[in-house]
Amino acid sequence: MLIPIKGLLSSEEAEKCRQVLMQEAWNDGRQTAGHVAINVKTNLQLSRDSQVAQQIGDLILDRLGAHPQFMSAVLPAKVLPPLFNRYESGGAYGNHVDNALLTLPNSSIKLRSDVSTTVFFSEPEQYEGGELVIQHSYGEERVKLAAGDAIVYPANSLHRVEPVTEGIRLAAFFWSQSLVASSEQRQMLYELDQSIQTLIMDHPESESIASLTHLYHNLLRHWSQT
Structure with missing residues (x-):
């Protein structure tokens, strides 16, 4: 990436x-x-x-x-x-x-x-x-x-x-x-985050924002190394 x-x-x-x-x-x-x-x-x-x-x-x-x-x-x-x-x-x-x-x-x-x-x-x-x-x-x-x-x-x-x-x-x-060692996982998280940010700008009232943000943070929690 x-x-x-x-x-x-x-x-x-x-x-x-x-x-x-x-x-x-x-x-x-x-x-x-x-x-x-x-x-x-x-x-x-x-x-x-x-x-x-x-x-x-x-x-x-x-x-x-x-x-x-x-x-x-x-x-x-x-x-x-x-x-x-x-x-x-x-x-x-x-x-x-x-x-x-x-x-x-x-x-x-x-x-x-x-x-x-x-x-x-x-x-x-x-x-x-x-x-x-x-x-x-x-x-x-x-x-x-x-x-x-x-x-x-x-x-x-x-x-x-x-x-x-x-x-x-x-x-x-x-x-x-x-925090995420895998380049493939970082790319997926980046693309997901960018999609969330676009959705917030284009459709701020969308109910999908909360569920996608929930998914993002749970993936980050699962993949991160602290």
Whole structure:
């Protein structure tokens, strides 16, 4: 299930973030790559210690925490602080899958990476290439969104970033552990919730709203892991 979150940040906010990020000191992205990914990863990343990264990361999480579509799709239990990457001069990240278990910074708490999120800070016309390509059961989805938009997708999917041949691609990325581990169950809950919300808007007096909401919460109660 791939879910675009449009306008998480305004274009003006995204541009301000991009300008600040461009002034930061970037590190070789291979420093954080696993033993397999290191062979296919050629990008730059910001250190978690960067105050700019922490400030913009907090902004992203605040916006997503108040975004009903994100909350419905992800059902987050734990969320890692966002990281930031930069692709230019042919930089790319070949096919890989995200690590299943991650550690929350400055702690020993483990997080299961159920859902990946990428937030774009460069407009599509500011760089050539750089599409996020996500493989799923129906083929491949190529994602290149406007600055300020985000894409949410299963962390267990094989994915890559195509080479950036011109310009600079800046983005944030992070992982969430969901209350519902199964991507199939999360998708069913998301579709049911979206149907309920549409029914509320179109037919607020419908008696079906209560029964469908009852079903939604009982499924969530049955499938959630707390």
